[in-house]
Amino acid sequence: MANKTVAFEIKRQANPDAPAIWERFELEWRPGMNVISSMMEIAANPVTADGRATTPITYDSNCLEEICGSCAMRINGKARMACSSLVDNLEQPIKIEPLSKFPLVRDLSVDRSVLFENLKAVKAWVPVDGTYDLGPGPRVFPQQQEVNYPLSNCISCCCCMEVCPQFNDATGFVGAATIAQVKLFNNHPTGKVFKEERLRALAGDGGVQECGYAQNCVEVCPKGIPLTDAISDVGRDVLIQKAKDFLRN
């Protein structure tokens, strides 16, 4: 076991306009190692497999336990979380690339602000700010909690958007994560005060209608969120809202 190694090929790009290059790294195998611990090791000792010193790799990560959503990257071609990707389960050399649909910052780090903007556009929050004590919130029944809890697990990793054939420059599709959050906050007894606004927002260009139901989102979601169920439910709610608005005006 002493000399067993793990090979990585990492796509490097010094800045958004620099040409992309591939660099190969080799690490000594250790039990239970995952991709993000390997990235840390490579960044700490940036020497390529042929012994050449290079710049430390840049990547996003934080919690290391699939709860913060930072370390999404393409591993062997598929978008997933680097922290929950065990090296022993991957084919070598392990190819690491940044997510392809978000503006590149450097190496494996990308700018995922679009999700934050989308969440703001649909008011994905519960409005409880005030200058006085609002008292206890309304009760949420356990049955409703069962539906809401999986939706609340979203870690904003953007994997569902990366793998969606409809999420691109041409459509400006909002993506599955935001639609699922609309369902979550519309289900909330206080959050539903914005229900109509959220649904009207999602009927805008790039809204829920752009979904082509390729269903890649549920296949890759690291948290197993029922994204297609949410798209179906929210799609119906948006349609009903549009019909009501049309008939009332």
Next chain:
Amino acid sequence: MATAQNPAAPKLRGGVQPLRAGQGMSFVLRRLHSLLGIVPIGAFLLEHLLSNFEALKGPMAYGAQVKFLNSLPLVRVLEWTFIFIPILYHGIYGVYIWLRGRSNVVYYPYAGNWLYVAQRWTGIIAFAYIVQHVLRQRFLGADLPNNPGMAFAKVQHELSNPIMLAVYVIAMIAVCWHFAYGIWLFAAKWGITSGETARKRFGWVCLAFGVVLTVFGLASIWAFVGPQYQNAPENVPISNLMAPSGSSPLYLNSFRQVS
């Protein structure tokens, strides 16, 4: 509490732009595309395949069916409003949808992703086929609305060309596939089958429906190329009031209760 205003989405410095909350018409246009695929286009497809089935009873029955359809009130208005214009919209908007998608089935070869791609390919095959089919069978050649008796022979001539026969068989499969999966997509996107189990079950229903539809369609193609009605006459007399006395059994088959 926050106000009801939707601030304009800020422009990001690159990549996919954020949702244009509440702006534009694409929701209505896209849902219209979806609806038209079921009604009237899907409904018409069913009617068309059922009518084609009459061909299995021979040239007389087929001609009588063509005559019956052409005797519907305001038939020219009906065919433009419920057939030609919806198909044109569905087809052209469908191509627009296709052009804006970026298929990635190479990297993510999941079943749903394959079906996403297949829906686009079967759609373009169906649209190209329908354009030539309407031009050649409806607007060019024998004038069927006024000579319904020539219907069987006209189709038989077309299918006697092996290339056209292949085109018809491929298009029949593509159209039935597109419609069957289209029903499934409609139910999923309009929130009718909003649960995973419901979608799975309905998937089997749509599959069975698609297979039945395809078999139906291919059977009626067989009526034109099979041995039973080879060399059908150019024109056959059609009576849709009553069968003349002493008519052959073939003739009796063309009897239709149409006033």
